Amino acid sequence: MFMARYHKRNWVTRKQDLEALVNLILIDTQPFNVVEDVGFRAFVALLDPNYVVPTRQAIKAMVEARYVQERNTAIAEMQKVAAVSLTSDMWMSINMDAYLAARQLVGYFRTSTLAKEKLVLVQKQLGRPTLKLLQEVETHWNSTFHMLQCLVDLREPVGAALASLNTEITTLTSAEFTTISGCLSLQSSFNDATIELSEEKKAATREAPHAPIYEHHVIGNATGP
Template structure:
């Protein structure tokens, strides 16, 4: 109970809890606070060893890393490990949340990551490290000499924030809305009046949402809730003594258009934030669809139009960069839902195909046995039927030809649907492909 509910160790000293336990079983003796702490530490070590054993079985892992600050302004480094189990399930293990009082330099960050990787025995298994786009994190990954990918959720946040900053009219509107929302969150009378008005209108009472500067989607939620409650807010303000003015009809129309432009970005953020599904192959197709959707949704009003134009420009620039990252282009090509359809630029598509072809050629050469080797069980049957005395290493030209044929055949097949519905049960039936790329 203490572990699952994050209860403090002092719960065993609380009079009400002690009375409850006594009523349930008068003969049970509660452990002391010190004993309870020791029990939890034993359970932690047991769970950690079990997690280590599972991680050691993984053929390859990827890491996500983030620096964050507690409410007491203490810095922490959190590192999470992701891998595929023997049952083809995506698994996640938290390697550690370390107090990080040192300066956040690349050298200190690299040392912290290296210590965790060594402790968990995955130093040689890490194929990619996902972080935010901070300069110190980028330098840290370079020192570790690991393939690096910037978190797409952080990227979307940065794209939208920069696009906000380039639209002065939108920032003025945000500040006006924030001031209004602050009134209903900080004033008891205003908050109670808003609830009362919603109930009189037969609505479910909702609270206002305030934006957080570091998260663009909090701005989306703030504007969305304000637009949803525009009528109750206007009625509540009419009975309050305040100089805070609500948005005008034209400003509410601008908010509506801005929400329409931003909605796909909110959906994309939710999609890539899932912890139970692999998202690497979705990044490029997702950004392409954002570019396409925003282009089709461009409104006529100046504020939302400027925001849309800024987003389209930044999306196009960023997609061009993403389509050069092998850690994203290869999974996209190898995902039978996307293949070539996931790319925006034809030239980048061909570059990715050539890169994948080279990977296939290298794999075929590695699997070809030397002339003096006996056939192994993993070699295809036609090769096993050949006399070992005439078996020769695969030539460079034949490996390239085989890889080209195999890849062309794969790309020529029809893409599968993202989700199929089982005709008998009505439940989603997913089709998965397990592929490792070193």
């Protein structure tokens, strides 16, 4: 009886069916091959024995088309925006172990003369450029990004230097480095945007003093001697 009412009402079109299926894939983060699952096909067949389930390749193409559509919509909306404010908080984990360990490690190499010298020596022995670890600045969010990026880049020489130093400070674990690398990957776009906006601001500041001179020159020529 239910199936008879379902066919009689015909309350969704084929296009709406496909859009709903794409939504299911996206909202529930389902793999494309869910349409090939026996249970899924049996469920669809129960609702409508005549319904043809799209192939995995077809679903993939529809999801990609939806992505392009949503991306273009977002770009169009962003083009209408006069200004953008970016706020980021990288360290919302409960214990912040990776961040705190990294900060302690960098602080040790920044304050210990012996540790600094050992790090330089190890880098030379490895045939690498001699770089210093960077300390974050509270008023600049991306200084934390640069501190962690530098620590990841110097992971090998830092570990080797610590091994030869008489200190209780230890290098980060592989899991902590993995956590930091993941955060850096997520934050890299924001760092690039911060740098670009900063450069634009500097350029505008450099050009600003010339404006009054140009204005005076134009007005002077217009009004005559």
